[in-house]
Amino acid sequence: xxxxxxxxxxxxxxxxxxxxxxxxxxxxxxxxxxxxxxxxxxxxxxxxxxxxxxxxxxxxxxxxxxxxxxxxxxxxxxxxxxxxxxxxxxxxxxxxxxxxxxxxxxxxxxxxxxxxxxxxxxxxxxxxxxxxxxx
Numbered sequence: 001x002x003x004x005x006x007x008x009x010x011x012x013x014x015x016x017x018x019x020x021x022x023x024x025x026x027x028x029x030x031x032x033x034x035x036x037x038x039x040x041x042x043x044x045x046x047x048x049x050x051x052x053x054x055x056x057x058x059x060x061x062x063x064x065x066x067x068x069x070x071x072x073x074x075x076x077x078x079x080x081x082x083x084x085x086x087x088x089x090x091x092x093x094x095x096x097x098x099x100x101x102x103x104x105x106x107x108x109x110x111x112x113x114x115x116x117x118x119x120x121x122x123x124x125x126x127x128x129x130x131x132x133x134x135x
Contacts, residue, residue: 009119031048052085055084
């Protein structure tokens, strides 16, 4: 059972970014399924690493567009990305050091951050990029 589902409400009307968001949602769901199945930490660690790496690629896509088109809220958006990366890296370190286990609290953090970020911050750039020919 998915912890987060794609819906048209999450669309930023930019195909490449929507597809990246769908992939991130899929990866969070995969991590959630592995946690629920009680899979070994090494499997969960691999999925989390893949999620971290793909998130970096996605953030670069957004930030490159923001720089190219001089998006006015770039700095604030970049700060949100940086804070998220730091938080997820801290979670990864704690999991690796066995200071914590992957929990529903962590999964809800990932789900809530992604859906809130898309619905609030990312939606703000949708019209801006669309008006600059990015679809």
